[in-house]
Amino acid sequence: MMASEGGAPVALNERDAVDVLLRELGNDLVVVGDAIDPRYFTAYNEVPGVRPLALIRPRTVDDVSRTLALCSRLTLPLVPQGGATGLARGAVALGGEVVLAMERFAGIEEIDTAAGTITVRAGTPLQTVQEAADEAGFTLGIDLGARGSCQIGGNIATNAGGNRAIRYGVMREQVLGLEAVLADGTVVTSLNKMLKNNAGFDLKHVFIGSEGTLGVVTRAVLKLHPKLASPATALCRVTDYDAVVKLWHRVRATLPSVISFEAMWPEFYRFVCANTPGVTAPLAADDGFVVLIECASSDAAASASDAHAALEACLGTCFEDGLIDDAALATSTRQALDMWTLREGLAIDTLPHFMNFDVSLPIGAIGVFAERCRAALVERWPHAVSVFFGHIGDSNVHIGVSLADLPVYGEDAVDRVVYEVVREMGGSISAEHGIGRLKRPYLGYSRSAAEIEVMRRMKAALDPLGILNPGKVL
The missing domain is CATH 3.30.70.2740 (Alpha-Beta Plaits)
Structure with missing residues (x-):
C-alpha cells in the first residue's frame, strides 16, 4: 500500500498503516487485530479467517469524512458496511481492507409532518425508521424481511426493493434528499425535502444503488406516506402463471389499496407446506399456483373490516369469473402471519x-x-x-x-x-x-x-x- 508524503508515494506496510489510523483517528473509532468481532468479516465470506486491516466505527459525518480522507491519502481500500444482510456479497471484506461499519451513526434526526419526510442517519435499522414513522402517524414505503437488522444506508446503497414496491416503488422512490462522503473525504450534502426540485443534476441518484463504490451514504431524507390501516390478507389458488397475471391485473384495477401480491409456484408451495413446523396451510398443496394478496387502506377512517370486505368482494368476483379456484381470507393476525411465513419460505433453506x-x-x-x-x-x-x-x-x-x-x-x-x-x-x-x-x-x-x-x-x-x-x- 502507498501513502503520499510531500507529493511522492511512500510504501507503508500493514503495521505502519494501522499505526497511522490509530494515531490520526483514535482508539474510539479504530479497532484492530483480534479485537475485531468476527461478525464484521465472516458474513457471506468465501475465505474463512480473512481479517480486515482495521475496523472503523464512526459516530459522526466528520468521522466518516476524516476516515475516507485518510484512507485516500494512504491508498487503503475501504469497505462500507451496514447490516450485512445483502445476498450479493457487496459488503464482504476480502482481506486487508478497512471496514467502515456505520452502526454507531444511527438515529432519527427529524420528522417534518408538514413536508411528510423523515431525516435519518445511515446506520439506523429499517425497523427503527418504520416505528418512528408509525408513531408520527405515517407509513414508510419500504419493507424487507431483514427489517430488524438491515440499515438505511445499505438499503439506499443497494436500492432495496421489498414487498411494498407495487404500492410505493423501490428505495429510490423513497429518497428525496441525500448526504454522501466521497473517496477523498468531501461531504456532499443535499438533504432536499421537496418533491419538485429541478435545480441541476439530481446527485442522489449517483449514490442510490451504487453499493458504496462511488461514495458512502451518511444521511437521507425519506418520504413518508399516509398511515395504513390494519391490512387484510388472503391466499388464493389459480391454475397457471397466465392466470396469475390476469389476477394481478384484476386486483390492481379493483383494489387500489393493494400493497403486496406474491406468487408461489406449485413446487415451492408444496415444499414449504410440508416443511414449515407450526403452520397450518390454509389451501391444499396441489398443482395450482398460490397467490398471497394483502391490502390496506390509507384512509384514516378505514378499518380492518373495510379492507377485509373489499378484498373479499374482489376475490368473490374473481371466483365468479373463473380467475381463481379457491381462496382463504385471514380472520386473525396469526393466520395472516402464517400465510406470510409460508411465502417467506425459510424452509427451502434446508x-x-x-x-x-x-x-x-x-x-x-x-x-x-x-x-x-x-x-x-x-x-x-x-x-x-x-x-x-x-x-x-x-x-x-x-x-x-x-x-x-x-x-x-x-x-x-x-x-x-x-x-x-x-x-x-x-x-x-x-x-x-x-x-x-x-x-x-x-x-x-x-x-x-x-x-x-x-x-x-x-x-x-x-x-x-x-x-x-x-x-x-x-
Whole structure:
C-alpha cells in the first residue's frame, strides 16, 4: 500500500498503516487485530479467517469524512458496511481492507409532518425508521424481511426493493434528499425535502444503488406516506402463471389499496407446506399456483373490516369469473402471519447446497422464464431441484436451486445456467440485492458495453484511486 508524503508515494506496510489510523483517528473509532468481532468479516465470506486491516466505527459525518480522507491519502481500500444482510456479497471484506461499519451513526434526526419526510442517519435499522414513522402517524414505503437488522444506508446503497414496491416503488422512490462522503473525504450534502426540485443534476441518484463504490451514504431524507390501516390478507389458488397475471391485473384495477401480491409456484408451495413446523396451510398443496394478496387502506377512517370486505368482494368476483379456484381470507393476525411465513419460505433453506437467485423479467415473460430455467437446470443436472416464487407485480422472481453434488461443479456453474436464460430473455440478473461480488462476472448479461463504460467513467471520476469497495460491481 502507498501513502503520499510531500507529493511522492511512500510504501507503508500493514503495521505502519494501522499505526497511522490509530494515531490520526483514535482508539474510539479504530479497532484492530483480534479485537475485531468476527461478525464484521465472516458474513457471506468465501475465505474463512480473512481479517480486515482495521475496523472503523464512526459516530459522526466528520468521522466518516476524516476516515475516507485518510484512507485516500494512504491508498487503503475501504469497505462500507451496514447490516450485512445483502445476498450479493457487496459488503464482504476480502482481506486487508478497512471496514467502515456505520452502526454507531444511527438515529432519527427529524420528522417534518408538514413536508411528510423523515431525516435519518445511515446506520439506523429499517425497523427503527418504520416505528418512528408509525408513531408520527405515517407509513414508510419500504419493507424487507431483514427489517430488524438491515440499515438505511445499505438499503439506499443497494436500492432495496421489498414487498411494498407495487404500492410505493423501490428505495429510490423513497429518497428525496441525500448526504454522501466521497473517496477523498468531501461531504456532499443535499438533504432536499421537496418533491419538485429541478435545480441541476439530481446527485442522489449517483449514490442510490451504487453499493458504496462511488461514495458512502451518511444521511437521507425519506418520504413518508399516509398511515395504513390494519391490512387484510388472503391466499388464493389459480391454475397457471397466465392466470396469475390476469389476477394481478384484476386486483390492481379493483383494489387500489393493494400493497403486496406474491406468487408461489406449485413446487415451492408444496415444499414449504410440508416443511414449515407450526403452520397450518390454509389451501391444499396441489398443482395450482398460490397467490398471497394483502391490502390496506390509507384512509384514516378505514378499518380492518373495510379492507377485509373489499378484498373479499374482489376475490368473490374473481371466483365468479373463473380467475381463481379457491381462496382463504385471514380472520386473525396469526393466520395472516402464517400465510406470510409460508411465502417467506425459510424452509427451502434446508435443501442441500441451496442457492438463492433474485432476478427480474417483464411480468408476462416470467412464466416462460421459469419453465426454461428449470429445463436448463435439469438438462445439465437431471437431479437438480428448483423452486420459484416472487413479487410478480414488480417483475421480480426468486429462484431456489438445490444440487446435492454442488461442491463438485461449483456455484459458478449454476450461476451461468440461470443467468444465461435471464440474458436470453432480456431480464436483469439482479432485481433487489445489487451486483456486489457474487454477480460481478455477469454484469454484462444485463448491461451493455456502453452502459458499463459509463459506470467505469463515473467510478474513475469520483474514486480515481479505486479505494471504495474494490472488487464489487465493476
